[in-house]
Amino acid sequence: MADQQNSLRRPTSTASFIQKLRQHAPNSTQLVGLATLVISGGILLLLTGLTLTATVLGLIFLVPIILISSPIWVPLGTLLFIAIAGFLSFFGFGVAAAAAVSWLYRYFRGFHPPGSDRVDYARTRMADTASHVKDYAVEYSGYLHGKVKDAAPGA
Known part of the structure; x- marks a missing residue:
């Protein structure tokens, strides 16, 4: 009798597994979403295979024609590209x-x-630099003039 009570209180490992499985079972919306994902994935995989197959077959059949007519296509392509x-x-x-x-x-x-502030800044920098160069030239023009007389005393 005590064994029967213990077995009723404690579920067996199989029963607990089934109970956990039922708790985590997907609902109908999730099943429809999974089915949609599998079907659309399969269709896209099929289309990818067909595209790849058509590309390879097209290249196999068209490459000889392209090679034979390349003296026409290369200059035409070059002209079109340049235009x-x-x-x-x-x-x-x-x-x-x-x-x-x-x-x-x-x-x-x-x-x-x-950007007008940068243009104004560059303009003032150029004006300041030109002013400094002018002042420098005026300051040292007498020095250079005196050196020229030393180099050519008769001039």
């Missing part, structure tokens, strides 16, 4: 020039566009 690069460069430089003119217009109108 497209020139076109994009032309419009790129045009946009850059328009932006520069717009910035200069705003700067000279006094609207202080971004």
Whole structure:
């Protein structure tokens, strides 16, 4: 009798495993999500394989044609590349020039566009440097003039 009571109180290891499994069992939403993931993953894997197969077969059949007609394609590709690069460069430089003119217009109108403080600082530094060079030249011009007379006393 005591054995029966102990067995009723303590679940067996199989029963406890099944009970834990039921507690962690996924619900129907999770099962549908898993099924969707498996199906879409399989479809994408199939499409990847088909794409790779078609690419390899296309290269196998088209490489001889490309090699035979390469004397036509190489100059044509080069010409096309140069034309497209020139076109994009032309419009790129045009946009850059328009932006520069717009910035200069705003700067000279006094609207202080971004970066105008750096331009003002550079302008004052150049003016200060020119002033220092001028002062230095005036100060030492007499010294150099005297040295020239020493080098050529008859001059």
